[in-house]
Amino acid sequence: MCTGKAKHPHRQVRKQHRCVAERHSMRHTVEKWAVLILVLLLPLLSMAVLPLADTSEPRYAEIARLMVQTGDWITPWFSPGVPFWGKPPLSFWAQAASMMLLGSSEFAVRLPSWLCAISTTWLLFHGLRRLYGVSLALWTVIIYNSCVLAYIASGAVLTDPFLVLGTTLSMVSFALISQGMPVSRLWGYGFFGGLAIGLLAKGPLAAALVFVPVMLWSFYHRKTYAVSNRLPWLKGSMLVAVVCLPWYVLAEIKTPGFLDYFIVGEHFRRFLDAGWQGDLYGTAHQKAYGTIWIYWLLATFPWGVMMLATGACAIRSVRFRLAFKAMLAAPLRIYWLAWALFTPAFFTLSANILWTYLLPSLAAFSVLAALLLDELRRQFTFSKRSCLPLAGVVPLVGLMLTFVMYVKPDIRNSERTLIHYVAQQATPDMPLLYLGKQPFSAQFYSRGKADRISKAALPEKQSSGASFYLALPKAEQAEVARILGGPLEVLFQNRRHVLIKLPYAGAQPSSTNDKQALIKG
Incomplete structure (x- = not known):
């Protein structure tokens, strides 16, 4: 500890220098610990708010x-x-x-x-x-x-x-x-x-x-x-x-x-x-x-x-x-x-x-x-x-x-927002099918309920009369519209997929609040 006074002036100077060096060393050590703690704790924020991104x-x-x-x-x-x-x-x-x-x-x-x-x-x-x-x-x-x-x-x-x-x-x-x-x-x-x-x-x-x-x-x-x-x-x-x-x-x-x-x-x-x-x-x-x-x-x-x-x-x-x-x-x-x-x-x-x-x-x-x-x-x-x-x-x-x-979660390859949208609808238990292969994030966020369907099976599934949500890649919209024989009523879209509800048999979009749009094939 740097306390008290030395009897000799030169010893007092050395002691003061030693005290200053000790204070600087302690301050630098505290700063390093603060930086380390900050670096270790900051990931907790992204861990809590960011969606899981494929794959x-x-x-x-x-x-x-x-x-x-x-x-x-x-x-x-x-x-x-x-x-x-x-x-x-x-x-x-x-x-x-x-x-x-x-x-x-x-x-x-x-x-x-x-x-x-x-x-x-x-x-x-x-x-x-x-x-x-x-x-x-x-x-x-x-x-x-x-x-x-x-x-x-x-x-x-x-x-x-x-x-x-x-x-x-x-x-x-x-x-x-x-x-x-x-x-x-x-x-x-x-x-x-x-x-x-x-x-x-x-x-x-x-x-x-x-x-x-x-x-x-x-x-x-x-x-x-x-x-x-x-x-x-x-x-x-x-x-x-x-x-x-x-x-x-x-x-x-x-x-x-x-x-x-x-x-x-x-x-x-x-x-x-x-x-x-x-x-x-x-x-x-x-x-x-x-x-x-x-x-x-x-x-x-x-x-x-x-x-x-x-x-x-x-x-x-x-x-x-x-x-x-x-x-x-x-x-x-x-x-x-x-x-x-x-x-x-x-x-x-x-x-x-x-x-x-x-x-x-x-x-x-x-x-x-x-x-x-x-x-x-x-x-x-x-x-x-x-x-x-x-x-x-x-x-x-x-x-x-x-x-x-966090502000724009859909810039990541994740299906969290799409799955949450489906869960908030009046019929959240309606099947959700992905055209082709469902992403892993869709499997996780849907608790394994999201399934897949091929293009060849779409007409039969639509004609069965059973309602379902269909998520399809944006690049496939024109092809799917041709297969279904009409324009698509888009309920929701994220970075990779658009969501539609089938069958709709020519029904008009029910609400502008859902940001529905007509995309012609």
Whole structure:
């Protein structure tokens, strides 16, 4: 504490300087904590107000809703009668449990991802605080949570946040153990606990994301035997087997063919075969080889751009080069590099990719970015406080987009407004049919009641005399009008679909308040 007076003037001056430095340090620490808390809390707003947008979010939400509806906690169901073999059930268990507690709302089904982000943040901070101190640990979690991909994923219905939680637990546990730090033995089991979480969240890919960086670091430092002796391999492996194997066995027994599709198809054919036609639940995401690095630039924004710009400056500037050398001299530098680079390197020659695949690598990237930022501060004697505005770029843009999409929800690919319109009509129980295939968001918001119909079946359905709502793509209006033999009376429309009611047998629009319009084919 800076109280009292020193007996000697020079000591008094030093004490005053020390007091000023302490106050500045405390103020900067408070500011960093405030930024971190703000970045962590802002996604809660979009989680509550934004509709689920096709296709991933409502698809996974509908699987969780069916889990609640059927009471089947072994097999996730893509739709009634169609098992979902694409992912293990951990995320669906969490989302289903959240909906049981909070109802079938957007916030409830997104909450587990946010809780995963909070848990991942805690693991990173706790581990790095022991390795490097509070300041660098705090900067790491600020950078991590303000990267575009991490920020979006924290408030979205995805399976990836659970994978990240598992890999981060394993990697942080290994980092602490590898340095011979006096930590609890629980961290040894944490390494295997993270593997169990990953195997139940994403499958064998989780093991590869953990073991390859660990092995690269161990071989580089020739510490494979010494480090491995610090891990409880027998008991840890038994822990993984006890937690994971029962579900895998029960899933195969309940729906034979699961293991072949999931292990071989999802983990090999999907990434090696650019034209893989075996995807039972969507379309192959065929991209040019190397596209993952473009995704990396977007996923790590704005910090990835900062690191690339610093690297470009290092070509001509000695001090920038010294900063990079000092960063690469930090303890565990090879470990963080292997962790950060393995995922994008692994998917460089993969054709079917999504940018969310990069999420497990962002924690290690954030450690490297924080180390580099620390070294740049030493070389150029600036306050890292001046970099805090970078952490606000993504949350600020996210807040603005949330407001825009709240005011105009139909700019997203979501059927929430159309389903709500039908529910508010005098005959809300009337069947709702989508021409062709109903979107996942229609399935979720209608609680599975929205169905589909083909063009060929339309005349027979209309002539049956049974009334129904028909949602058809806007581009199909002229064709449907021709099939039905008359103009369409549009009751409602969103970004993708128009809604009509059949049969109307020439009836006139009943109310201008419903914004009905005549569209001639």
